[in-house]
Amino acid sequence: MGAQDPYGRIPRIIEKDAVIDGVELPGQWSRMFEQRVIWSHDTEGLDAIRAIPGAESLGNCYQCGKCTAVCPVDIVGDYSPRKIYRQIQIGIDLMDSPDLWLCTTCANCLRVCPKDVNMVEIMPAVRERAIALGKNVPPELAKAFENTLRHGNPMGEPARKRADWVAGAGVPVRILAKDPRPVDVLWWVECYPSYDPRGKQAAQALARLLTALGVDFAILGVEEKCSCDSQRLAGERGLFEMLAEQNIKTLGKYSFQRMLVTDPHALNAFKLHYPKLGATYDVIHYTKLLAPRVQELGLARPLEVKVTFHDPCYLGRHNGEYSAPRTLIQAIPGVEYVEMGRSKENSYCCGGGGGGMWLDSFTADHVTERLSERRVREAVEAGAEILAISCPYEVSRFEDAVKTTGNAGKLIVRDIAELLDAARPAAVN
Amino acid sequence: MRIAVLLKPVPDIVEQLEVAPDGRDLARDELTYRLNEFDDYALEEALRLKAAGAAEVVALALDSDEADSVLYTAIAKGADRAIKVTGAPEDARDPRAGALMFAAALRPLQADLVLAGVQAPDDLEGQTPPLVGAALGLPHASVVTGIELSGTSVTVTQEFSGGLVAKLQGDLPVVLGVQASREPPRYAAVSRVRAAMASGKLETVAVDVPLSAPRVELRRLYKPETTSHAEMLDGATNDAAAKLAGILRERGFGGR
Numbered sequence A: 001m002g003a004q005d006p007y008g009r010i011p012r013i014i015e016k017d018a019v020i021d022g023v024e025l026p027g028q029w030s031r032m033f034e035q036r037v038i039w040s041h042d043t044e045g046l047d048a049i050r051a052i053p054g055a056e057s058l059g060n061c062y063q064c065g066k067c068t069a070v071c072p073v074d075i076v077g078d079y080s081p082r083k084i085y086r087q088i089q090i091g092i093d094l095m096d097s098p099d100l101w102l103c104t105t106c107a108n109c110l111r112v113c114p115k116d117v118n119m120v121e122i123m124p125a126v127r128e129r130a131i132a133l134g135k136n137v138p139p140e141l142a143k144a145f146e147n148t149l150r151h152g153n154p155m156g157e158p159a160r161k162r163a164d165w166v167a168g169a170g171v172p173v174r175i176l177a178k179d180p181r182p183v184d185v186l187w188w189v190e191c192y193p194s195y196d197p198r199g200k201q202a203a204q205a206l207a208r209l210l211t212a213l214g215v216d217f218a219i220l221g222v223e224e225k226c227s228c229d230s231q232r233l234a235g236e237r238g239l240f241e242m243l244a245e246q247n248i249k250t251l252g253k254y255s256f257q258r259m260l261v262t263d264p265h266a267l268n269a270f271k272l273h274y275p276k277l278g279a280t281y282d283v284i285h286y287t288k289l290l291a292p293r294v295q296e297l298g299l300a301r302p303l304e305v306k307v308t309f310h311d312p313c314y315l316g317r318h319n320g321e322y323s324a325p326r327t328l329i330q331a332i333p334g335v336e337y338v339e340m341g342r343s344k345e346n347s348y349c350c351g352g353g354g355g356g357m358w359l360d361s362f363t364a365d366h367v368t369e370r371l372s373e374r375r376v377r378e379a380v381e382a383g384a385e386i387l388a389i390s391c392p393y394e395v396s397r398f399e400d401a402v403k404t405t406g407n408a409g410k411l412i413v414r415d416i417a418e419l420l421d422a423a424r425p426a427a428v429n
Numbered sequence B: 001m002r003i004a005v006l007l008k009p010v011p012d013i014v015e016q017l018e019v020a021p022d023g024r025d026l027a028r029d030e031l032t033y034r035l036n037e038f039d040d041y042a043l044e045e046a047l048r049l050k051a052a053g054a055a056e057v058v059a060l061a062l063d064s065d066e067a068d069s070v071l072y073t074a075i076a077k078g079a080d081r082a083i084k085v086t087g088a089p090e091d092a093r094d095p096r097a098g099a100l101m102f103a104a105a106l107r108p109l110q111a112d113l114v115l116a117g118v119q120a121p122d123d124l125e126g127q128t129p130p131l132v133g134a135a136l137g138l139p140h141a142s143v144v145t146g147i148e149l150s151g152t153s154v155t156v157t158q159e160f161s162g163g164l165v166a167k168l169q170g171d172l173p174v175v176l177g178v179q180a181s182r183e184p185p186r187y188a189a190v191s192r193v194r195a196a197m198a199s200g201k202l203e204t205v206a207v208d209v210p211l212s213a214p215r216v217e218l219r220r221l222y223k224p225e226t227t228s229h230a231e232m233l234d235g236a237t238n239d240a241a242a243k244l245a246g247i248l249r250e251r252g253f254g255g256r
Helices: A044-050 A056-060 A066-070 A072-076 A081-089 A108-112 A119-132 A139-151 A164-168 A191-195 A197-212 A229-233 A237-251 A264-273 A286-297 A323-330 A353-358 A360-364 A371-381 A394-404 A416-423 B037-052 B067-077 B095-109 B128-136 B190-199 B237-250
Strands: A017-020 A023-028 A183-188 A217-219 A256-261 A283-285 A305-309 A335-337 A386-389 A412-415 B002-007 B009-011 B033-035 B056-062 B081-086 B113-117 B140-150 B153-159 B165-171 B174-178 B202-206
Touching (some): A044 A081, A056 A119, A066 A108, A072 A371, A108 A119, A119 B190, A139 A229, A164 A191, A164 A197, A197 A286, A197 A394, A197 A412, A197 A416, A229 A264, A229 A353, A237 A264, A256 A264, A256 A286, A264 A283, A283 A286, A286 A323, A286 A416, A305 A323, A323 A335, A353 A360, A386 A394, A386 A416, A394 A412, A412 A416, B002 B037, B002 B067, B002 B095, B037 B056, B037 B113, B037 B174, B056 B095, B067 B081, B067 B202, B081 B095, B113 B140, B128 B140, B128 B174, B140 B165, B153 B174
Parallel strands (some): A183 A217, A256 A283, A305 A335, A305 A386, A386 A412, B002 B056, B002 B113, B056 B081, B081 B202, B140 B174
Antiparallel strands (some): A017 A023, B140 B153, B153 B165
């Protein structure tokens, strides 16, 4: 070995040809033949993160950067799993970094990662540890957690008003607490369709569609509490488990064949995470229930309009459903369907997942524009006049973004249930 | 250094409040409870003071169905001890009765600093901190927005109306009514609250408080009643102005 290299590099041995295990190689020796010595950093920070159950796979990263190219947050900011890895390498504590709260768990990085670095598990695990250690939780997120604990919904709306939306549905909606007879389809309405003014309109439209199809359905009403998937992903596993236990107990009181969900986050909870707590349901997203029966709706009122569709992360990438929403939209007479550049498996993210719904102000300080604003501009660029959605997180995010990007009047946001309802022959709206 | 924090669960006003059929209380069966917001600030301030120097934080709450959850949450947030004060007379919601119970539980604790929320939805007058101070014979300050400890003395920032702020200095022990904490109250993970509950680290202290002095008796609880309406003055601007001037003159405003 020669003199110490000023950059700390291991000197290359070039005096002799390479001989490995007695075999002479047709080349010169290089450090590739030696065990790779990591000299630029110590592994302490990474080891600490990898030691957290659920966060082990961060250690798999070999810095290829494929995630950076598809990360929806990096597109409007400076954040990606590869960067997270590198920052930890150079000694930045993820638990004290704002980056801890920027991931929306959209799973696009996981889709392209050759090493199965799973941010959908890593981020919730590290967040959970940070919360347990008493690190600062962004106040707006803490508020959403407390609201969920206290009122069963992240907005802090009165629990007793959860079923008030049914009054405006124009069709009877059976509430199991009042009428506990067995039912075919238990409709899990979820928080935003129960309380958000625009979410309620979509819920009311869906109630009319289910009635038109003669579906035997009922809801839990005030007994329903948030399915809590996004709170879990935001780091509050304890809260998720507590509400899941309560929900499982409530669901156990009633007899139903299938569970219908409005919200892809509830789909994810009931399909993938409630079973881990011992409760298994035959759960279906409303687009999947409606798609095979769309002809029965007798859609007759043409909507002469260009429509595009935003794939929700938790319906698409997380649960593999891409065709049902498109089938429904394309069944509407007069609709010209246009696809955005980023769609299906590579769909962009509205920014609401993984707790992003309750981190809007926090995230805004770390991005050049909101993810929802970027997506709305993509819809306009695709020539769409209507941005169709099938996740209740999106309506408020995209409608706000339409205004803040100056696209008011150019693009409107509609839930697929609302579009179908408007195209029905007897539609009143 | 020992810091005692007085906590009180109060009705959550997100749900609509109803008056009980006897018209003398809220319909309590329908209520959900939460920690009084200002008590949460007091607890946060105590925990910040603990982090800044060595101190033991003791949380206290009067016995009620909701006291356990409030106290375990305090432990989850970092309180060292939590004490449920039992022996409540029938009407411990009366601020004076509550203050005397707190004082009885505080006496053996010998706390250097007693913090409570400046007010509560059912104690808008903010009686608890001064009554506790008086019962213990300790100095008291309310509407406190800043606390600095230095040895055995304390500097308190107190807010006055009109945007005035005072700095008060005194010797410990003192009782303070906290208006705001230096940072927003921290979040306690549900898993930590559950762990605290599983630990069962709740102490119970029974106090016997004779309540011989006169107390306020609540005779009737009711929603605000409309007693008068605003009168809209219609018509052309000049006519409306003339009517308005007439009314003001009639009521004795404006002299000649």
